Amino acid sequence: MTTAESPATTARRPATARALENAVFSAAMLAHRLPWTDAPARALGLDALTRDGVRSGLLAHLRRTRSGRPVRLRTAFGTFLVPQSGADAAGLLAAADEAGVLGAPCGLTPGGLRYGLSPHVPLGREVAVEPGQWAALLAQDVDAAIAARRGDGTLDWDGWRRGMARVARRVVVGAAAAEDTLLSEVAARASAESGSRSYGARTAALGRRLAPYLADPDPSSLAGCLPADGAGPQAAGPAVAHALAVVEGAAAGTALQALALLAVGSVAGPGEAVGEALRRYPAVGAAVYPVGGAFVWEDLAVEYGTEILWAPAWAPEEDRSGQGPSGLCGAPSGCAAARFAEHVAQEVVRRVTAAVHPVLISPSFGADRLPDALDPSTLLVAFREADGLIADGRVTVGMPAAVPVTVHGFTPAAYGALAHASADRLERHAESLAACAGNGGWDTDEAGERFRMTLLGHSERCARAAGDVRRAAKRLAG
């Protein structure tokens, strides 16, 4: 079938949602822009009446009443053709791609805001991802990210994201680029501004930034594995930039979500955890694909100007087929970079769980009741020493995460876990201060001896406080 055959005369138009269905969907999207809208429903335990609950309920209703066929939804944020399953989405997008009318997708937030996605560029070859193959390369950076956690063991999202961006640069571009934070910044801005007027300047800046690394690519990195087609380093730039964006997203966001799933025991190992995190909480939770010309898929006529909305994160329980665009990239035809990124995320989780024990602090959920959405930037995970190791005795002064953060809205058990860690640290401080007071350097003058007594006094106070806080922590933990 070609577009020249006037598909509208030989195929059906997609079913259109009713006015009430459109209104409910629009209201659910609009409500995502208003904080605390979910509070009454959550307090009453009515998950179906939360924003996510209403949205997924409506999608399930459309699936039932329209026989699983794509439906045209008119919302306050645009009119979308919504496929009801991963298989339909894959078929629809593949047909549009084949007809040459599929435009570059953009992301859609639950609140209806559009944002740029890193444009998909094929890598040119599949990257070998044997178990453990890339583990050694990322070990140092993952260890540094673990060590940079706060004093109470919790991860600072910005610090974790910076650490994982470093992992991505090393693995994708090479060891020489590991320190190049500007590269990640420029790549992120280029992705976010995809489709905008400033995109050209951003990609030019990204190209300039990547050029020195690609001129002599690190053979141990992904860039070094790409086929040399004689087109020069500039040709590989877009593919490497796309891989960098996708791997950063997976290593930072998906890996942290996987650690949270592991912490509550809903999955068994790193591979399953990353797979489940990607299925439930894909980085590209919803994407809009513009159609630049009419085409027919099966017996469905899709008109010029249609926007196809594929939102795997909005009803993850309804489709476990695993079909459809990658949750990390959004490309309809699959993405080798996304598959590689999934492997990197698994290696990150494997390395973290080998070193420390993840504990979920917030939000509160269990293996039997996983949340509909899990934004990695609001996720609070703590790392505890694996069983049998001594408690945390790091000095955090001088580190970006040294300043204590305000903690609120957690469960008593989560507070108990945090307070227990603080009690351990206070006890370690008591030992450190006492040991420092024992240094012979204090003997030299009156001030030194005074400071020694000060240190001993604080050591005693830390020990007392540790005991008090530990007792309270035990109570809180229940």
Place this chain on the structure above:
Amino acid sequence: MTQVVDGTTGHVPAQQGPQGAGPGAPERTDAELLIAASILLADAALTAKQAGAELTGALSSGRFVLDALRRPGWALGTAVSCVKALTSPAGLGFGANGGLLGELARMAGSVTYRRPAKVAMAVDAFAMRIRAVAVEHPNLDSPLARRLTDAMVGGNRLEALRAMYALVERLGVTRALTTVSPVIMELLALSGLLDENPVNDDFSWVTLAGGVPTTDPFLGLPSSLLGYLNPGPGRAERADADSILEKVLGTSRNDIVSYVNDIGALGNHGLVLLRRVACADGQQRYVLLLPGTSFGLLSNSTPQDLVGAFDGLLRTDTTYTRAVKQLLLRSGLPAGSELMIVGHSLGGLTAMNLAMDVDVASTYRITHVITVGSPIDGKRPADHTTQVISLVNKHDVIPMLDGRGPASPNDIPDSWVELSWLDESYDYPLSHAPQAYSDTLRGELTTYRDQVNKLITAYDGEVIGNQPYMLRDK
């Protein structure tokens, strides 16, 4: 000494016995040991603060209330246990903080002069830092200066004011300021912790943790407020060099002393300079010279005013940076061009702020940032390959304002080149003038001059254009 635990091992110097000082020399506690102990105490103080916040958060959380309805016995026992931990005089002390209830409790404690464990440890950590600095700055160990620092550590502000007055009376304003400048951040932090104002404590905690404060030490106002005092999109217009400037620029070359002299000749009334250089390797490169603050008025029509200086210290997007971005756009500097920025005082801060700007750093390649007497240690360029060179006279008050004093736990990156010296020829403000720096680099510290010049040889070549621009706020 018993083994110090884990990561703390690296902070405490090796076991020392009593030091055998030479005849006549007073024995002093080692500065390294004092700094190590202050870091341990600071970490303990921050942990005590965190523990207090966690217990307060637990007690005041809605979920605890909901659980209490279901399990009143457990809730009562837990509440008693938490309150006991939060108020035990031998433990956390009056340790509640965080959240609405916690902050109200903390404020109540602050205005009633309670000194919880976290504050006591923080105060002693600052006291140790001050003592450590005094080892290398003997002026701080004079009876008058010690009277001031002891009063601040004791929280006796009236006595501190008297001591400051006595210090000024004896030494004069500029010498007194210079005397306390190495520990100015510690003194401000102590004042914030121990005064009756409970909303300015963030400054002290961030200073204690080795960070860069984003609030003022007196009222606790956020630095973002400075943006309202320093508004304007920034504007750049071509200007002509007057005869004096023209003469100085005529002899200028790729030499740090020459750049500092050029900045001195540009003055502090809004003029900056963009230089085009046809370099020896055939490439065209650019040098941007940014002068510092005009001290005449708090705020004037140019970005080079006192408000702009504080804005540049605490934030990156200022009228100065916006005006310079206009300049770069207006001058048609090609994307990808190599650029070196040299700035004095506020000009150095602005150079770093421009280097931190992702848009600027990705459009041009900022190869070097050279700052002269600028408090830049809390800032980091966006491009890790940017070579930062900081020239600091330790007798100059201004470079200390970034919070990194001699005893601070934070340090600058290894890749930076910081060249510092102690030149007591002039007190502040003369010690801060570009001419004072130029004199030093031309005189006894020519090795530093050579060292800097060696790092900027890529800019050797023929000057093919010197274009001054007048910068305005609006």
